[in-house]
Amino acid sequence: MNLAAALQGALSQDVDERSEAEGDLELLQEHDLPNFLLSLSSVLSTDAHPPACRKLAGFVLKNSFEAKDSSDKKLLSNKWINLDPSIKSKVKEALLASLGSPADACRISPEIIAVVAAIEMPRGEWRDLVAKLLGNMTQQGASPQLKQRTLVALGLVCEAVEVLEPEEVDGVVNAAVQGMMDHDQPSSDVRFEAFKALYGVLGFAEVKLTNMDDRDRIMSAVCESAKSKDPGIQHAAIDCLVEIACTHFLLLQPYMTTILSLTAECMKGDEEAAHPCIMVFWSAICQEVIIHRGSVDAEPTADCRFIEEALSSLVPMLLEYLVTQEDLEVDLEGDDYDLRFTLGYDLRFALGYDLRCQHDRRATTRCLALIARTIGDAIVPLVMGSVQANIKASDWRRRKAAISEIRFILEGPSVEKLAPLVDLLLGMMKDPNSEVKVTTARTLGRMFELLHSPASGNGIITNSNLPRIIDVLVRSSEDTQSVSEKVCGAIYFLARGYEDAESMSSELPPFLDRVVEALISASEPADGTPFRLPASAYEALSEIVNVSHIREPGVTYVVEGLMRRIMKRLCMTLDRRAFALDDKEKKNNLLVRLCSLLQVIIQKLRSSGMAGIVTDAAHVLLFLFCRVFASDNSTVRDKAMLVIGALTNASGPDFGEHMPIFIQFYDVHLLSPISLEVIGDIFHVLEGKMLPYCDQIMEVLHKGLSESTLKPLIFSCFGDIALAIGKDFEKYLKDVLKRLKHDANLKNCADVEVDYVNHLRHGMLKAYSGILRGIKDPEIGLKVSVPLFKFIQAVCRDQSRDQSVSLAVADVLAQFHLTAGSWVEEMTEKAMINYHEGVGFF
Numbered sequence: 001m002n003l004a005a006a007l008q009g010a011l012s013q014d015v016d017e018r019s020e021a022e023g024d025l026e027l028l029q030e031h032d033l034p035n036f037l038l039s040l041s042s043v044l045s046t047d048a049h050p051p052a053c054r055k056l057a058g059f060v061l062k063n064s065f066e067a068k069d070s071s072d073k074k075l076l077s078n079k080w081i082n083l084d085p086s087i088k089s090k091v092k093e094a095l096l097a098s099l100g101s102p103a104d105a106c107r108i109s110p111e112i113i114a115v116v117a118a119i120e121m122p123r124g125e126w127r128d129l130v131a132k133l134l135g136n137m138t139q140q141g142a143s144p145q146l147k148q149r150t151l152v153a154l155g156l157v158c159e160a161v162e163v164l165e166p167e168e169v170d171g172v173v174n175a176a177v178q179g180m181m182d183h184d185q186p187s188s189d190v191r192f193e194a195f196k197a198l199y200g201v202l203g204f205a206e207v208k209l210t211n212m213d214d215r216d217r218i219m220s221a222v223c224e225s226a227k228s229k230d231p232g233i234q235h236a237a238i239d240c241l242v243e244i245a246c247t248h249f250l251l252l253q254p255y256m257t258t259i260l261s262l263t264a265e266c267m268k269g270d271e272e273a274a275h276p277c278i279m280v281f282w283s284a285i286c287q288e289v290i291i292h293r294g295s296v297d298a299e300p301t302a303d304c305r306f307i308e309e310a311l312s313s314l315v316p317m318l319l320e321y322l323v324t325q326e327d328l329e330v331d332l333e334g335d336d337y338d339l340r341f342t343l344g345y346d347l348r349f350a351l352g353y354d355l356r357c358q359h360d361r362r363a364t365t366r367c368l369a370l371i372a373r374t375i376g377d378a379i380v381p382l383v384m385g386s387v388q389a390n391i392k393a394s395d396w397r398r399r400k401a402a403i404s405e406i407r408f409i410l411e412g413p414s415v416e417k418l419a420p421l422v423d424l425l426l427g428m429m430k431d432p433n434s435e436v437k438v439t440t441a442r443t444l445g446r447m448f449e450l451l452h453s454p455a456s457g458n459g460i461i462t463n464s465n466l467p468r469i470i471d472v473l474v475r476s477s478e479d480t481q482s483v484s485e486k487v488c489g490a491i492y493f494l495a496r497g498y499e500d501a502e503s504m505s506s507e508l509p510p511f512l513d514r515v516v517e518a519l520i521s522a523s524e525p526a527d528g529t530p531f532r533l534p535a536s537a538y539e540a541l542s543e544i545v546n547v548s549h550i551r552e553p554g555v556t557y558v559v560e561g562l563m564r565r566i567m568k569r570l571c572m573t574l575d576r577r578a579f580a581l582d583d584k585e586k587k588n589n590l591l592v593r594l595c596s597l598l599q600v601i602i603q604k605l606r607s608s609g610m611a612g613i614v615t616d617a618a619h620v621l622l623f624l625f626c627r628v629f630a631s632d633n634s635t636v637r638d639k640a641m642l643v644i645g646a647l648t649n650a651s652g653p654d655f656g657e658h659m660p661i662f663i664q665f666y667d668v669h670l671l672s673p674i675s676l677e678v679i680g681d682i683f684h685v686l687e688g689k690m691l692p693y694c695d696q697i698m699e700v701l702h703k704g705l706s707e708s709t710l711k712p713l714i715f716s717c718f719g720d721i722a723l724a725i726g727k728d729f730e731k732y733l734k735d736v737l738k739r740l741k742h743d744a745n746l747k748n749c750a751d752v753e754v755d756y757v758n759h760l761r762h763g764m765l766k767a768y769s770g771i772l773r774g775i776k777d778p779e780i781g782l783k784v785s786v787p788l789f790k791f792i793q794a795v796c797r798d799q800s801r802d803q804s805v806s807l808a809v810a811d812v813l814a815q816f817h818l819t820a821g822s823w824v825e826e827m828t829e830k831a832m833i834n835y836h837e838g839v840g841f842f
Contacts, residue, residue, distance in 0.1 A: 177217060180225055238278055283370050285307060314371065315379060454497060538596070573594065691728055772819050
């Protein structure tokens with residue numbers, strides 16, 4: 001079979017010819033793998049073959065060594081390992097020869113070499129690969145293509161293997177540095193790949209970097225190239241700096257002046273794409289210092305002071321850069337989550353590669369935030385100099401930038417250093433420009449989030465400044481919608497700070513009425529926007545309720561009044577008709593928010609021993625929630641069900657009086673995982689009081705069994721119902737057992753995913769468990785035990801069952817043991833009585 005002809009046929013536009021050729025290739029690979037691989041490598045490395053044919057040969061060859069699935073990858077590796085050594089040698093020689101080919105098709109050759117190296121080098125094979133690649137770099141008259149692809153191969157091999165010999169590391173570093181400094185190349189591709197090769201080998205180059213001469217040579221080449229006008233070279237050089245920062249940052253002290261100068265040039269230069277790259281470097285430095293300080297294995301003699309000094313010099317550059325950007329108001333309006341860092345993640349990707357197509361302001365602000373975490377209090381006077389210079393500027397953009405600078409440094413410095421900024425920010429809430437007020441409110445919210453902690457006894461909010469804070473926030477909540485929204489967010493974080501603090505009872509209650517009234521007003525539907533949704537206002541109200549000590553004087557009155565006002569707003573929202581699609585979506589979102597807030601209020605009143613307030617309003621509340629069921633949005637309906645569950649738990653057995661309302665609305669369209677869980681809770685609370693409604697509920701549940709995704713949860717719900725109503729479940733037992741027996745048949749699950757089968761079995765076992773615990777009659781129980789044990793036997797034979805199913809089986813068996821023991825005692829006692837009365841045992 002002619003492989004070249006088959007490859008050519010596989011490229012044909014004719015479907016039949018292409019299909020036949022692909023079949024021939026698969027047949028050759030399956031029946032004669034050695035010649036298949038040898039022929040592919042020959043086609044790839046031979047210039048006489050058509051370019052498209054050679055390119056396809058390269059892709060097929062690479063796919064013969066690697067696969068996405070780990071088991072397939074191991075299979076392919078083993079096939080290569082077991083080949084005749086002479087065949088493998090010829091394939092590898094062809095791959096190395098293809099590096100020098102001018103054909104574009106051979107660009108894949110370095111990747112194939114790296115894949116083969118990853119298989120062989122850990123086994124001690126192809127140990128001369130690095131030496132041969134390095135020989136290409138010193139070869140007389142080597143073409144740019146050969147040097148470029150050799151460097152690519154060296155970089156990829158360094159990434160693919162875990163161990164390199166010291167002489168190999170030396171050779172790769174030397175070749176990379178030589179390539180980096182080779183300005184005589186007609187193309188920058190060789191220099192670019194040299195940086196990538198250095199990047200790949202840096203993980204092995206600890207000895208090289210600890211040697212001062214070698215380190216000076218490497219750093220000189222990298223720093224010089226980082227000033228290149230070629231964006232690709234510049235980015236590659238800074239990537240190498242980042243890698244060094246992530247692995248050997250303590251060795252950078254002699255180069256800090258040079259790197260700071262480089263930073264200044266990058267920030268003032270015209271090539272904006274370099275800005276985020278250099279910010280990644282400094283962010284990596286900060287991250288490593290923070291991790292180093294927190295490590296128990298850190299060298300006690302390692303002094304990071306030189307890093308702090310460099311960062312202190314860097315801060316003024318960053319501040320000047322941020323303040324002078326014309327479109328600052330757009331670029332800095334990111335989510336404050338952008339400033340929250342999880343140490344240890346790959347900054348090169350999180351802050352670098354994903355930002356090169358964007359403006360670099362966020363990379364700069366993130367870097368500033370990390371510097372604040374690194375040098376702590378030392379950053380405050382540096383930033384305050386810029387703040388004071390811009391806070392009273394006539395240009396509102398500069399005032400906004402000054403406030404933003406404060407927000408970026410809040411995580412790091414101490415409360416004592418930042419406390420004076422509270423009055424400054426409160427004063428800026430009177431600024432005539434709404435953009436400035438929005439940024440100020442966001443900064444206050446961020447400050448409260450990070451620094452307001454009464455439980456620790458060291459919070460930014462004190463008894464002396466709280467009255468002014470409340471006064472400013474309440475007044476500002478009446479401002480424009482954008483300002484009001486951020487103010488509500490600040491109130492949310494202010495309230496959240498009291499979650500673990502007893503001081504809530506003495507600090508906030510005097511202002512509670514005003515704050516709640518302000519939030520209610522901020523969330524009031526505006527003219528022309530009947531379904532306005534200021535989410536932050538509702539979140540703040542929920543948090544206020546959550547942290548309130550209900551039994552404190554005046555607090556109960558405020559919370560009860562809030563509940564009735566939200567009930568009224570829910571009624572008004574339900575009464576309004578939405579026509580536009582946008583209004584409909586807003587209405588659904590508002591319904592969710594209102595129900596969520598009422599759920600928080602109900603749960604808080606119950607947990608505080610004030611459930612009577614809820615009970616008094618239960619009838620109206622339930623009717624409102626049932627009206628929400630008319631929504632065609634499943635999220636809205638589920639939220640209503642959750643609140644009904646909370647209402648049931650708060651009302652206790654008295655909720656049975658209101659069940660006639662609920663049952664009018666209960667239908668199959670309400671079934672969902674959440675609603676099924678709530679139904680179980682309702683049965684648990686009401687128990688026998690649910691008997692008048694069981695027929696309708698069981699009918700709805702049986703209809704729901706037609707939906708496969710709900711079936712496991714409906715079976716589990718059957719168990720909850722049986723446990724709640726006990727012997728009265730016998731009425732439904734025949735139909736339930738019929739469904740359980742039907743779904744116990746594994747043939748019905750043959751085409752279903754394993755995860756679903758396990759989920760289904762778990763639900764069925766919960767059904768059996770509830771039935772066994774609920775029905776006390778031994779004769780009925782024995783009837784249940786027969787299909788149960790058949791089901792358990794089938795489950796135990798299936799090796800694909802997961803741990804949750806095994807645990808459920810153990811639980812049911814333990815339950816049966818306990819229940820059967822009581823049955824034996826009961827039946828023995830009856831038999832003895834019959835015997836003594838002369839009736840006989842049975």
